[in-house]
Amino acid sequence: MRFRAVFGFLGFLLVLFVALPILRMFWGAEGDQLLEAAAQAEVRSAIFLTLRASLWATLLALFLGIPLAYLLARLDFKGKQLIEGLIDLPVVIPHTAAGIALLLVWGRHSLFSRATGWTMAGTEAGITLAMLFVSLPFLVNGAKEGFRLVDVRLENTARTLGATPFQAFWTVSLPLAKKSILSGAIMMWARGISEFGAVVILAYHPLTAPVLIFERFQNFGLRSATPVAVLLLLLSLLVIVFLRAVVERR
Amino acid sequence: MIRLVNVSKNFRDFQLVNISLEIKSGEYFIILGPSGAGKTLILELLAGLLQPDEGRIEGLSTRKVALIYQDYMLFPHLNVQENIGYGLRFRKLSLDERLAKLKAIARELQIEHLLHRQVTTLSGGEKQRVAIARALILQPEVLLLDEPTAALDYGARRQVQQLFARLHRKYRRTFIHVTHDFEEALALGERIALLFKGRIIQQGEPQDVFRRPANREVADFLGYKNVFSGRIENHRLELNGLAIFTPVARAARAHLAIRSNEIIISRRRIQSSARNSFRGRIKEIYPHLNTVEVVVDVGVELAVDITPQSYQEMGLAEGDQVFVTFKTTSVRVFEY
Numbered sequence: 033m034r035f036r037a038v039f040g041f042l043g044f045l046l047v048l049f050v051a052l053p054i055l056r057m058f059w060g061a062e063g064d065q066l067l068e069a070a071a072q073a074e075v076r077s078a079i080f081l082t083l084r085a086s087l088w089a090t091l092l093a094l095f096l097g098i099p100l101a102y103l104l105a106r107l108d109f110k111g112k113q114l115i116e117g118l119i120d121l122p123v124v125i126p127h128t129a130a131g132i133a134l135l136l137v138w139g140r141h142s143l144f145s146r147a148t149g150w151t152m153a154g155t156e157a158g159i160t161l162a163m164l165f166v167s168l169p170f171l172v173n174g175a176k177e178g179f180r181l182v183d184v185r186l187e188n189t190a191r192t193l194g195a196t197p198f199q200a201f202w203t204v205s206l207p208l209a210k211k212s213i214l215s216g217a218i219m220m221w222a223r224g225i226s227e228f229g230a231v232v233i234l235a236y237h238p239l240t241a242p243v244l245i246f247e248r249f250q251n252f253g254l255r256s257a258t259p260v261a262v263l264l265l266l267l268s269l270l271v272i273v274f275l276r277a278v279v280e281r282r
Numbered sequence: 283m284i285r286l287v288n289v290s291k292n293f294r295d296f297q298l299v300n301i302s303l304e305i306k307s308g309e310y311f312i313i314l315g316p317s318g319a320g321k322t323l324i325l326e327l328l329a330g331l332l333q334p335d336e337g338r339i340e341g342l343s344t345r346k347v348a349l350i351y352q353d354y355m356l357f358p359h360l361n362v363q364e365n366i367g368y369g370l371r372f373r374k375l376s377l378d379e380r381l382a383k384l385k386a387i388a389r390e391l392q393i394e395h396l397l398h399r400q401v402t403t404l405s406g407g408e409k410q411r412v413a414i415a416r417a418l419i420l421q422p423e424v425l426l427l428d429e430p431t432a433a434l435d436y437g438a439r440r441q442v443q444q445l446f447a448r449l450h451r452k453y454r455r456t457f458i459h460v461t462h463d464f465e466e467a468l469a470l471g472e473r474i475a476l477l478f479k480g481r482i483i484q485q486g487e488p489q490d491v492f493r494r495p496a497n498r499e500v501a502d503f504l505g506y507k508n509v510f511s512g513r514i515e516n517h518r519l520e521l522n523g524l525a526i527f528t529p530v531a532r533a534a535r536a537h538l539a540i541r542s543n544e545i546i547i548s549r550r551r552i553q554s555s556a557r558n559s560f561r562g563r564i565k566e567i568y569p570h571l572n573t574v575e576v577v578v579d580v581g582v583e584l585a586v587d588i589t590p591q592s593y594q595e596m597g598l599a600e601g602d603q604v605f606v607t608f609k610t611t612s613v614r615v616f617e618y
Contacts, residue, residue: 183353183355185351185353185355186355186357188326188329188331188349188351188355189349189351189355189357190357190368191329191330191331192329192330192331192344192347192348192349192426193348193368193369193372193416193417193420194345194369194371194372194373194420195368195369195371195372199372203368203371204357207359208357208358208359
């Protein structure tokens, strides 16, 4: 009992540390302010843009990241650790630095822009790229762990039963790793929603919710920023709890 | 006829070296060896999942091979019926044809009542039957079995061994079965190959291999309990003042092995043609399921396996004086 009490107390301290600011924010938000903020087109647009761009980023990462995660889980090759390090890099570098790096590759004066005439700076595509860059480790690492847990002999068995490598992947590996992949995708989507640093540098406009919160805080103070922050938080919380419940039930 | 011709393969930290085997069509062939000998790797090469670094495999179409792994490798996200029918997805068959095949194989393996169960709820023996059904439904010409009974308890193991024997008699497909269990090899194999540390050490009929192990390592693996080393002169190997008569006249350095169930133990000296007869004292007695192992100190320690009935009739006890007797032909000599 004492063991559990000590561990429970220590864990409770951390939970309190996370919960306190959030609860305080809800406490400070008045109902009519929330409704007023929700009625503003700028706020609604920023929140939906944020949710949408993060969803595009997650879908793009699912398409490109699952094959990579599978290879990293299954193969040993030269340079594998370098690739794994690169994938994890966005977690450790300041996201403003990530934003600058992205701007150099995708911005107005980049090689990409000069070659194609397009720029990602100040576009929804740019926001999506910034979110993709900073949050893809959650999906790739989640999927990689999921594939690692699938015994390679299950795939071999499928192959000897007539499946091609692609068919073995679709019918055996992917369904068995699905839960880890979806968990990783939810984490990535959530992380994308919260992204500020990289987005603000690559695409300040159109305004995402985190940028709008920052802008209102800078220009009008806490009272103006809080309702938008609470709305974004509530919406994100609802979607994440719902998606997690769906994944757990499968 | 399946031929492996000088097949070598490096896989992670393991090497298969110069494997040459000939397996006749319809034969029940056993690859016997301890854990880590490379048995599964050979099966994965035969299944076409890996390619040899050197050498070649002839007479085998990988599309006509089915592999059953030790842990059955049933797909946990599919139920029994979906597992059995998995391979049919990739064949051009109508739904009726698939169902007919499925029902027939389920009846054959007596698992009709399991078809709608989740595979995670099955016993080891049931899982094994489902894995066999999943392989046999595709009518493979070659069935590769990777330690198929290793994870089963004694009763289920016997049942599955009998099932394999019955299926082999019925279908006359080529069965290539790897195991570390010599009794299983004796019970099922028409021919066996012994695999040690990635090399084939010996091939032949099971009884031959068992009676004439190629070297000391094989003898140890096959459960020979009495293995000695020394110099043979005039058909005699001197050990601690003991002279063991051997079928070999002379060898500078040799190992010899005496099968523990070919040694006779008696209260009095036996008058027989057997040239090796020694007096000793019982040092230890170990009862097993079907035998009793009596260790007799005759200058060296000799393990003798007798039936529980003989043990009781003779009333043997530790410290008793006894005689041990064995023929020269029961002594297997490996020179080195």
